[in-house]
Amino acid sequence: MRTSEILVDHFSVALGESTFTVDDAARAGKTVSSPATLKESGFRLHHVCGAGTTSYDLAYRAVNEIRGALGDIGAVVYATCIPANGNVGEEKKFRDTGDVKHLMNFPASRLQSAFAMERAVVIGLNQQACTGMLGSLRLARMMLTEEPEVGRVLCLTADRFPEGALYEQSYNLVSDGAAACVVSRGPGGFRLLACHGITNGALAVASDDEVVGSYFSYTYRVVQETLAKASLAIGEIDWIVPQNTNIKAWQILARLLKFDFARVAMPTLGDVGHMISGDNIANLKRLMEEKKIRPGERVLLVTAGYGLNWQCAILESAAENG
């Protein structure tokens, strides 16, 4: 292992505790598309938090799963897709008292305390939508490069949709959930070869049609620019692990990228759904559990989200994983 290497490891996922089928979701009025359309897209189940479960609860469960591997965390990057999930305070208390501290009850701070990560500085990342998790990897990499004393960074994303929300966004069936991982100097896990992102703020309030209209060209671009950063060609990538979205969209993108669609992996599409910003981690974790990724293989993670944002990261399975 080279000393300058940054590695990602210890992946975990926590889902909303109630599981529903596509048909259940449609019957409950939580979807826009027909059940048949969502099923054809690859969705089968989704997961929803109970009334008393917060996004912080999801974050806690995800981190708790890997608490034995946390070590001496020097920073926590806590990403939420929905900015409101970056506050666990009660908005009603603010309205009653006028005291804005109720709007600044940060889950990242609470998490730091709960897991005794006393040395950790916390960073909230809440304006990158579904790409926040990949954004957190990028921040972690920057920190570890610029401030080596940080040592280990806990990256996580946690979201639950508010009561009354539709659970379909941009034609994807959404699940409440959290995902976490640790970025460090290893050993083990995946080398983080490159991170890259594009934001097009002019499309911040894009319609669903504009989101889809820009999806292919910008996703293609963010992949190409990330490959260039890593000095790699698409032929040197073994797996593409995208967010959970319509499978046909990736059949098309794979062809555009000249990449074998059989190596585009969304193994949790059916039983997890679109877990907002955690899809890449859920899919990567599943691939690892199924021992599909061999040492030395390169994995490209890519996600699009509101903002509009596109982010991409390239990982390489370390030999220690063999």
Place this chain on the structure above:
Amino acid sequence: MNAESKTVLITGGDGYLGSSLAASYLESTDASLILWLRAGGAEEFENKKSALQRRFAGHASRLSYAAGDLLDDEPFRALDPRGIGGIIHAAAVTRFNVDETTARAVNLEGACKLFRFATGCPSLEAFGLLSTVYASGLAPGAIAEAPLDDGHGFSNFYEWSKWASEAALLKHFGDLPWRIFRVATIIADDERGTVRQQNAFHNTLKLLYYGLLSVMPGLPETPLYLLSGEFVSRAIFALMRRPSNRVIYHVCHKREEALPLRDLVDIAFEVFSQSEDFRLRRILKPLYADLGSFELLADGVEKFSGAVVSQAVASVAPFARQLFIDKDLKNTNLTAALGRYPDPELRRLAAETCRRLVESRWKPHGHDAR
């Protein structure tokens, strides 16, 4: 044809080319015209007739109007064949997404009804059939101004129906004084880029401008044969008045003057970028997709997009296959007959057209009242 002293029948007389040709005859000859209009009833006929009467207000004494429908058994029964010296068949369904039944009934069988009527016109000197360069279907390579076969298939039923109407004319009505005009894609009325009638070309540019089409079917180097309506109208008018019959003309530029697809997209984005609205949105140029990728998109787009993108892709799909075909259209007959040749500055025509489209935000310009 020396039709100055005879009557010229123009079908589709209120259509884009039909009415432009009528204007040419009215301005440059003394011929009387019968404008045959498709109308489902008296009210529709009156509305269309009134619009044309306003447009051709100075020529009322030379104009008469007839109504019918190519789906009728005898759509030209009301016309007196005597005295008709020229016929231009401009009526057709020109949508790329026309269904087979309609294309057959209107463009093929409807044309045959006119061919039969023409055989009964004792003074007929010239019969012009408006066709398309895409009657050559998916045939690549050199396309001569000669009868076509259907061996390579077609991109849509519009193309097929125009090929079939040509074939029917040549096979069953070959004794008519025919001439066939295979017209390329008209993108503007004139070199200023004025657009009175929009088609799939303009719709595709609109989708690109609004960022709704990030995948373009086709090869970047595929040549596009583009023209102004003004040139097409002038060329057909001139060719109709020539004495030679039974000639096929490709009303288009040569391959070396055609605009590669890549260049058109580059020109469009360069013009679009002069609009702050477009520039701010940072719309990327589309990715060139192979046919399989685009067909996957066309097949599944309604599953992961809204109505606008679905309709956008559906509007491009019927001619997508043509954007992979490198045609070398020959125009020897055209250039020999016309002597002079249109300004081949397609880049300027494309740029001006894009500019006018952006200015108008794709609202068509009104009729030119000349």
